[in-house]
Amino acid sequence: MSALREVAARYRPSYLARLPQEVTSFLVVALIGTVVAFVIPEFRAQEWSLWVIYGLLALSFTFVWGHAGIFSFGQAAFFGIGAYAYGVAGINLSNATGESLSALVVATLFAGIAAGLLGYFIFYGNVGDVYVAIITLAVTLVLLTFMSSTASPKYHIGDALLGGYNGMIAIPPIMVGSFTALDSRQLLVFCIVLAAAVAFGLHILLRRPFGRVLAGVRENELRTQLLGYDVRRYKLLAFVLAGSIAGLAGGLYAAWGMFINPSVFSLQQAALVAIWVLVGGRNSILGAFAGVAIVQGLSSSLGEGGGSWTPIVLGLVLIAVVLFLPSGTVPTIRSLVRRRLNRSPALPVSQEVTIARRRELKDAELEGVLAGGRDASEAQSLRANRLTKQFGGVRALNGVDVNFLAGTIHCLIGPNGAGKSTCFNLLIGRYAPTAGEVLLGDRNITKLRPDARARLGLGIKMQVPSYYGDLSVFENLWLASFARLRSAGAAEGQATRTLGWLGLSAKAESLASALSHGEHQWLEIGMVVAGSPSVMLLDEPTAGMTREETQRTVDMIRAVSRFATVIVVEHDMEFVRALGAPVTMFHQGLVFAKGSIEDLRRDERVLDTYLGRSVSADAAN
Amino acid sequence: MQSDELANLAISLLTTVSILVVISIGLAVVFGMMGVINLAHGEFLMLGAFFTLSGQRAGLNIWLAMLVAALGVGVVGLAVERLLVQFLYGRLAATMLATWGLSLILVQTVVLIYGPTTQGIPTPLGSMKIGGYSVSEYNLVLIAAAISLLGLVYWVFTRTRYGTMARAVTQLPNMAASLGINAKGVNMLTFGFGAMLAGAGGALLAPVAGVVPGMGQAYVGRAFMTVIVGGPGVLTGTASSAGLLGSVDSIVSNLTTSFLGTAALLVVAIVLLRVLPTGISGRTGRQL
Numbered sequence: 001m002s003a004l005r006e007v008a009a010r011y012r013p014s015y016l017a018r019l020p021q022e023v024t025s026f027l028v029v030a031l032i033g034t035v036v037a038f039v040i041p042e043f044r045a046q047e048w049s050l051w052v053i054y055g056l057l058a059l060s061f062t063f064v065w066g067h068a069g070i071f072s073f074g075q076a077a078f079f080g081i082g083a084y085a086y087g088v089a090g091i092n093l094s095n096a097t098g099e100s101l102s103a104l105v106v107a108t109l110f111a112g113i114a115a116g117l118l119g120y121f122i123f124y125g126n127v128g129d130v131y132v133a134i135i136t137l138a139v140t141l142v143l144l145t146f147m148s149s150t151a152s153p154k155y156h157i158g159d160a161l162l163g164g165y166n167g168m169i170a171i172p173p174i175m176v177g178s179f180t181a182l183d184s185r186q187l188l189v190f191c192i193v194l195a196a197a198v199a200f201g202l203h204i205l206l207r208r209p210f211g212r213v214l215a216g217v218r219e220n221e222l223r224t225q226l227l228g229y230d231v232r233r234y235k236l237l238a239f240v241l242a243g244s245i246a247g248l249a250g251g252l253y254a255a256w257g258m259f260i261n262p263s264v265f266s267l268q269q270a271a272l273v274a275i276w277v278l279v280g281g282r283n284s285i286l287g288a289f290a291g292v293a294i295v296q297g298l299s300s301s302l303g304e305g306g307g308s309w310t311p312i313v314l315g316l317v318l319i320a321v322v323l324f325l326p327s328g329t330v331p332t333i334r335s336l337v338r339r340r341l342n343r344s345p346a347l348p349v350s351q352e353v354t355i356a357r358r359r360e361l362k363d364a365e366l367e368g369v370l371a372g373g374r375d376a377s378e379a380q381s382l383r384a385n386r387l388t389k390q391f392g393g394v395r396a397l398n399g400v401d402v403n404f405l406a407g408t409i410h411c412l413i414g415p416n417g418a419g420k421s422t423c424f425n426l427l428i429g430r431y432a433p434t435a436g437e438v439l440l441g442d443r444n445i446t447k448l449r450p451d452a453r454a455r456l457g458l459g460i461k462m463q464v465p466s467y468y469g470d471l472s473v474f475e476n477l478w479l480a481s482f483a484r485l486r487s488a489g490a491a492e493g494q495a496t497r498t499l500g501w502l503g504l505s506a507k508a509e510s511l512a513s514a515l516s517h518g519e520h521q522w523l524e525i526g527m528v529v530a531g532s533p534s535v536m537l538l539d540e541p542t543a544g545m546t547r548e549e550t551q552r553t554v555d556m557i558r559a560v561s562r563f564a565t566v567i568v569v570e571h572d573m574e575f576v577r578a579l580g581a582p583v584t585m586f587h588q589g590l591v592f593a594k595g596s597i598e599d600l601r602r603d604e605r606v607l608d609t610y611l612g613r614s615v616s617a618d619a620a621n
Numbered sequence: 622m623q624s625d626e627l628a629n630l631a632i633s634l635l636t637t638v639s640i641l642v643v644i645s646i647g648l649a650v651v652f653g654m655m656g657v658i659n660l661a662h663g664e665f666l667m668l669g670a671f672f673t674l675s676g677q678r679a680g681l682n683i684w685l686a687m688l689v690a691a692l693g694v695g696v697v698g699l700a701v702e703r704l705l706v707q708f709l710y711g712r713l714a715a716t717m718l719a720t721w722g723l724s725l726i727l728v729q730t731v732v733l734i735y736g737p738t739t740q741g742i743p744t745p746l747g748s749m750k751i752g753g754y755s756v757s758e759y760n761l762v763l764i765a766a767a768i769s770l771l772g773l774v775y776w777v778f779t780r781t782r783y784g785t786m787a788r789a790v791t792q793l794p795n796m797a798a799s800l801g802i803n804a805k806g807v808n809m810l811t812f813g814f815g816a817m818l819a820g821a822g823g824a825l826l827a828p829v830a831g832v833v834p835g836m837g838q839a840y841v842g843r844a845f846m847t848v849i850v851g852g853p854g855v856l857t858g859t860a861s862s863a864g865l866l867g868s869v870d871s872i873v874s875n876l877t878t879s880f881l882g883t884a885a886l887l888v889v890a891i892v893l894l895r896v897l898p899t900g901i902s903g904r905t906g907r908q909l
Contacts, residue, residue, distance in 0.1 A: 071714055121891050128899065133713065134658060134849045135894065141842025142887045149880040267838055271660065271721040278718055311729035318722035322715045323708060 022200040029200075033192030037185045046184045049256055051296055052191040055289035056198060056249035058276040063202055064242035065274075066283040067211070069218030070235060071129065073270045074118065074136030077143055078111040078243040080264035082250025084147070084162075085110035087260050090172040092158040098179040100172045104251045111247020112240050119239035123232045137270060144265035167261025174255045191252060198245055199285050209488050214238055216479045219468040226428070226462070227531065228454030228483040279321050281328030290330050379407035379565045380441040380457060380534040382427065387436035389422050396422040398589040399436065404535070406441075409557065409566045411576045411597075414586035415610050420569050421463065423586065424539050427567075428460045429453045440535065454483070459533025459564070461524045463540045469513030473504055473523060476512050480527035498530040518549035525556060535565045542575050554578045573597070573611070585610060625752020630875060632751075636760040637874075638867030639767035644826070644840045645847040646770050646859055647819030652848055653855040654791045654811050657706060658717050661724040662844060663837025665816050669694050669823025670832045671731055674740055683745050683828075691821035698816020702809045710808070724837070731834040739831040759828060766825050767863075770818060775856055777814065787811050843886070850890050852900020861901045866890060 037045055061075045090103035118139060122132055151164025162168060173181040174190060182190055205211050216224040217234050225231045254260045263269065272295070280291025298317065302310040325332055382404045389397040397419045404410045412420050425431045427438055429450040437446040445453055454460065468476050474495055481494035499505045502522050507515065515523060521541055528536050541557070542550045550572065557566055557579065570576050576583060577597050585593045585606060593599075593606050600606045648662045659665075672693045676686025705723065709716040746758040778784035789797040790807045798804045830836060847866055851858025869889045874882030894900075 065714075118891070121894060125894055125896070127894060129713070131849055131894070131899075133717065134845050135891070138842050138846040138849060139887065139891070141838075142846065142883060145839070145842065145883050146880065146887070149878075149883065155880075267660065267663070267721070267724070267841060271718065274714065274718055275721070278714070308729065308733060311725040315722035315725035315729075318725075319705065319719050322719040322722070326712075326715065 026200045029196040037188040045188045049188045053252045054292045056195045058288035060242040060245035062288045068238035071133040072136045075246045075273045076270035077140040078246035079250035082107035082111040082247030083254040083260040086251035086254040087168045087171040088157045088160040091160040094172040099177045100175045107251030108248040112244035115243020116240045119236045123235045140270045147262035171258045223466045225451045226460045281330035284330045287330035381406045383439040388434045390434040409561045409581035411583045412569045418586035419589040457534035459528035459536040461538045467512045474508040480530040484531040498526045502526045539569045629754040634871040637871035639763045641863035641867045642767040643822040645844040647815045649855045649859040651815035660721040663841030664724040664727040665819035666823035667837040669820035670827040673824040673827045687824035690824040694820025695817030699813040702812035739833045742828045744828045852902040854902025858902035
């Protein structure tokens with residue numbers, strides 16, 4: 001929870017600055033809701049209250065799946081936990097207090113705590129995506145079995161009997177005070193106001209740094225981790241928040257029906273949540289409520305017609321949506337309307353690109369970028385002692401000692417399978433070594449996770465392209481800057497400076513996936529530099545580049561090396577020679593040779609194992 | 622502890638484990654080999670039970686009825702793969718939602734045909750005495766059936782031409798396809814085989830469980846739990862996790878109540894996943 005407070009405190013200033021727009025929208029929705037509630041017939045008010053409650057539950061799933069990328073079937077479980085918590089707290093407290101809002105708070109908190117416990121095991125255990133879905137589903141279904149077997153009167157909490165299959169009865173309705181329950185119109189208003197508050201709250205949150213980092217986690221979890229974000233914590237926070245919202249909805253649900261039974265934990269309920277969201281649209285806050293209205297409206301109108309065919313029609317509709325409307329109705333309609341109005345958001349096309357590419361690198365800009373880091377670190381050394389990594393029976397790295405001095409460039413070369421990438425992954429912390437240690441400056445970082453190493457000043461670019469393809473170039477750099485600066489405004493400045501240095505300013509608003517191959521590599525180097533690292537590890541930064549692009553990359557790396565230690569893994573000997581840096585050659589899991597590239601060219605053994613004779617003879621000319 | 626008490630406990634424990642194996646082996650094949658999360662798995666179990674019921678009412682011998690039921694569910698599985706699942710490979714959420722839609726349809730169709738009430742199949746065989754305890758002989762059948770189903774899966778995936786191709790498609794579908802393996806056909810067969818195993822599981826449950834259209838719900842949670850805890854290894858994973866979870870459930874249930882048994886199963890499963898996030902067989906990789 002302290003983390004939550006920390007996040008809240010950190011984002012407060014700009015949060016306040018943005019408040020008005022959402023507050024206005026919230027007031028408008030609340031007003032319309034109130035008018036509607038007193039115009040429609042009473043039975044509709046009752047039905048629509050339920051839809052709004054379900055909409056809130058769907059919204060929790062939209063947030064956790066559509067925005068945090070966690071496919072959690074557990075929303076139904078937290079909904080149910082919230083409902084039971086409301087029941088227990090309401091039955092025990094409201095006789096004394098005459099209100100049941102405290103029970104609603106208990107429901108929200110209790111579901112949040114349950115989500116925290118489950119989420120801790122899931123996210124801190126690094127459970128894979130598919131498993132998260134099944135674990136949350138299995139927990140929900142086991143809760144179904146669990147709550148169903150509490151029929152005996154000995155299972156009670158205070159005055160509240162759990163009731164097993166038959167459910168918990170005599171749950172108090174929503175009472176604001178003095179033992180008076182809200183009537184169905186007032187309840188609808190109450191639900192709309194709460195749901196609108198949550199929805200606009202999420203809307204704000206998603207535009208704040210926390211929401212942007214969540215987008216990063218969703219788009220590319222590994223990249224986000226390597227930038228220095230503790231991905232586990234962000235996912236856990238999102239999971240807890242979604243769990244609390246589901247718990248709040250559950251409490252409202254129990255109050256609405258004054259009854260709760262274990263069927264809230266059924267597969268039916270768990271999947272229904274996902275269906276509402278899928279029908280409405282995965283990312284859309286409005287879609288959560290629209291999806292509920294469509295699905296529940298359809299099934300209730302079917303229910304009035306031919307009862308027993310309802311599930312079959314519903315099942316068919318669902319399959320049809322999955323097959324034919326994969327992005328959901330609200331986004332589909334929105335894009336149709338947009339096409340009709342002919343205002344598709346065109347990506348800025350720039351003619352300056354070629355100019356930018358040829359532009360000279362300006363050291364002054366780079367200094368600005370590197371000084372932009374709040375505590376721009378000094379270059380540090382990176383050492384490894386007797387580093388060993390064993391995969392099953394294969395010893396990929398066999399007791400390697402390397403020492404990369406502060407403020408210099410180093411190249412790692414070697415044939416495929418020599419242990420370069422293993423060494424790289426051990427240095428950045430993606431693998432844990434079988435033996436040996438890694439030291440950053442004087443600090444032993446052997447046991448640290450990659451994000452902790454990144455926060456200590458390790459900047460990492462992986463071999464495979466790793467950026468946020470569906471975010472803009474600016475957002476990519478912003479995420480990299482924010483990881484270090486922890487201030488939205490400062491990160492914007494830093495991202496702008498880095499764009500300038502890279503010569504990509506004209507493409508700031510393009511999607512990163514729309515860049516050319518060479519620009520991708522530069523963007524990634526820029527993302528490393530924006531974090532003002534003290535050590536940069538670059539795995540094959542020139543792979544697939546033209547000669548011209550390679551030369552520009554050489555200039556970039558040389559410039560950066562005046563501020564940070566740079567370690568480059570490369571296959572391109574032309575590039576290695578152009579860098580003119582000391583070379584460490586790996587072979588069969590050992591350091592095979594060290595020295596300048598010229599020294600290695602003269603080494604008979606190196607020529608035999610890696611560089612080759614005729615090629616090296618040609619290259620020497 | 623008396624030896625007859627011990628024998629009785631052992632049989633009850635093995636029965637719990639065997640039930641976990643028979644309800645989850647089909648799911649493990651479909652999930653472990655194809656990565657498809659089939660939310661209609663519980664309904665495949667249910668269909669197996671209802672097909673057995675129909676077979677028996679049509680005058681078939683109970684064992685023959687079970688066999689026919691398993692094959693029948695296998696055919697249903699083939700059809701489902703062709704009509705639905707094949708369009709959704711690689712789309713996790715979409716697969717789950719579509720198969721859930723399917724489960725709705727299956728449950729309601731069965732309700733329309735058989736009615737919503739619980740149907741019974743008398744437990745075949747009698748019971749025998751072990752010391753002072755009376756043990757249903759059908760429990761021994763369940764244990765033998767669980768072992769046979771595991772054996773069948775092992776045989777199919779290691780000793781048949783189809784099994785080798787299925788493992789190849791699992792590892793690298795594109796490579797397998799470029800080697801001339803009909804990946805589509807193999808996927809269809811694997812899904813059908815998984816469905817058949819689920820049908821067999823449901824058929825075996827029919828005499829000991831109430832045969833109701835909603836019965837899949839009661840088992841699908843535990844089946845999923847067994848498969849996740851087991852990890853990607855179809856055989857090693859299912860056998861070891863059913864063994865572990867079944868033992869925990871059975872021992873705790875015997876010592877206290879079945880309520881706490883279920884709770885213990887849940888706690889053990891979640892704690893285990895903290896330690897072994899990819900399941901018991903996760904370390905050994907995607908093998909049988």
